[in-house]
Amino acid sequence: MPKTSIPDLVNNAKISLNVQSENKKDVLKQLIQLFEINEEQKDLLYNSVLQREEMGSTGIGKGIAIPHTRSMVVTDIMIAIGCLDKPLDFNSIDGKPVRLIFLIVAPPYGSNRKYLILLGKIAETFQEISADKNLFTTTDVESFKDELCKLFENKDE
Amino acid sequence: MNKQLLLLISLQELDILKKDKKNEEEVGFELEDLKEIEEARVKIVSELPDHLYRKYTRLTKRYGNAVVPVVNNICQGCYLVFPTQMISPEQKNETVTTCPSCGRILYWAD
Numbered sequence: 001m002p003k004t005s006i007p008d009l010v011n012n013a014k015i016s017l018n019v020q021s022e023n024k025k026d027v028l029k030q031l032i033q034l035f036e037i038n039e040e041q042k043d044l045l046y047n048s049v050l051q052r053e054e055m056g057s058t059g060i061g062k063g064i065a066i067p068h069t070r071s072m073v074v075t076d077i078m079i080a081i082g083c084l085d086k087p088l089d090f091n092s093i094d095g096k097p098v099r100l101i102f103l104i105v106a107p108p109y110g111s112n113r114k115y116l117i118l119l120g121k122i123a124e125t126f127q128e129i130s131a132d133k134n135l136f137t138t139t140d141v142e143s144f145k146d147e148l149c150k151l152f153e154n155k156d157e
Numbered sequence: 158m159n160k161q162l163l164l165l166i167s168l169q170e171l172d173i174l175k176k177d178k179k180n181e182e183e184v185g186f187e188l189e190d191l192k193e194i195e196e197a198r199v200k201i202v203s204e205l206p207d208h209l210y211r212k213y214t215r216l217t218k219r220y221g222n223a224v225v226p227v228v229n230n231i232c233q234g235c236y237l238v239f240p241t242q243m244i245s246p247e248q249k250n251e252t253v254t255t256c257p258s259c260g261r262i263l264y265w266a267d
Contacts, residue, residue, distance in 0.1 A: 044166065044170075048174075051174060051193075051194065051197065052174055054193045054194070055174065055191065055194060056189050058186065060186075069174070070174075071170060072169070072266065075226065093187060108169065109222055109225055109226070109234070116180050116181075116184055119186075120184040123184060123185050
């Protein structure tokens with residue numbers, strides 16, 4: 001099994017640092033738009049992400065959400081990251097609005113361990129920090145990636 | 158995309174969600190009961206022709222996954238390399254096609 005490298009995934013992630021949205025569905029749609037897939041595939045992915053959200057919010061607290069799904073439309077793990085201009089209600093476990101969203105999509109076939117390990121590492125890392133602390137003050141995507149990679153350094157074992 | 162293929166993909170993605178529930182809970186996510194997912198599944202099954210649902214069920218039982226993507230002309234279920242002339246670009250995902258080797262239902266992902 002290939003090693004799960006979060007910095008590699010972060011470096012290849014699609015990132016928007018000024019997402020403007022008033023509701024959860026719209027922000028998910030905006031993040032899916034960042035992926036380089038066709039419109040039909042975006043619709044499939046959107047439905048899959050929404051169905052997962054119906055099973056339970058992926059707002060893990062502290063202003064962070066990790067919506068995720070496994071979908072036929074991707075051939076490898078893909079990530080889109082959005083920083084919201086205005087905090088948004090995401091039905092998070094702590095009731096706090098969300099400012100940082102990690103959308104993770106993995107293919108449905110093959111081992112699901114890589115995907116689950118990634119989900120676990122991201123959730124664990126963010127449980128130790130808070131997006132409320134202006135951690136991501138940069139408006140530059142490359143600097144943002146660097147900050148994020150530093151956060152995950154100790155978790156990427 | 159062919160409507161029946163779309164339904165088959167949606168059905169499989171719902172089944173994967175159900176299967177992942179336990180693993181996700183181990184990672185720390187809190188998931189509720191599967192009522193909405195079950196209702197969505199019943200709706201999809203009602204829209205699928207019987208023979209395709211039977212095929213889906215049979216393939217899932219045999220392989221664990223009934224629908225697989227084709228990437229670079231390779232079936233991601235059994236890794237058979239398809240000849241380029243097997244299907245024209247216009248026909249991809251416009252019919253329900255099965256792999257001539259493993260019989261899984263194919264979705265052209267690229």
